[in-house]
């Protein structure tokens with residue numbers, strides 16, 4: 519593993535727990551791989567525009583090689599984000615849970631990188647669309663922070679967690695099936711409850727930094 523792409527999705531800077539925890543992982547990993555490259559892409563504090571009609575028309579244009587200059591311009595950011603993703607081996611996404619899912623900036627990034635012909639394809643089988651992932655050889659690490667408690671596997675609130683399943687589904691759809699989730703929970707609980715959960719997440723991340 520020589521290149522990591524870190525996507526930071528919290529609108530918060532220093533006060534963001536998911537961002538801080540991801541940076542713990544990145545520092546530990548970089549200490550072991552001083553020559554390796556970490557690229558950071560801000561999607562929480564920098565606006566990625568939601569897809570619009572022009573984007574959709576250009577992205578799904580039936581003859582990609584014949585796209586007009588204006589269509590190419592509509593896809594310029596998406597092309598850049600896809601190339602950036604394809605150029606790295608490990609994807610680290612730091613994200614809060616916002617209203618049981620991911621913040622809108624991360625969703626906007628997802629909508630830019632799920633691209634027909636670049637990260638997935640589809641064919642027709644008896645008239646029914648079949649999808650094929652195009653991304654190979656990558657892993658993902660999701661580092662998340664939640665205000666509530668019990669959204670993880672086996673937890674009381676797991677059915678309300680639409681963040682981890684969304685990320686696993688989208689990443690799997692484009693071909694990234696090896697996905698690890700590390701969560702700190704309970705920011706809105708007692709201070710010591712969250713401190714313990716965050717400390718456990720940190721230990722997991724330090725262990726992962728040794729094996730990734």
Ligand SMILES: Cc1cc2nc3c(=O)[nH]c(=O)nc-3n(C[C@H](O)[C@H](O)[C@H](O)COP(=O)(O)O)c2cc1C
Nearest residue numbers: 528534535536614615616617618663664665666705
């Ligand atoms: C707009 C908004 C929506 C939130 N929705 C949820 C939620 O659905 N479930 C939850 O457990 N916490 C929720 N929280 C709390 C955050 O997940 C929690 O504060 C988390 O630590 C934020 O991550 P960050 O510190 O990286 O910004 C919400 C916070 C905000 C600001």
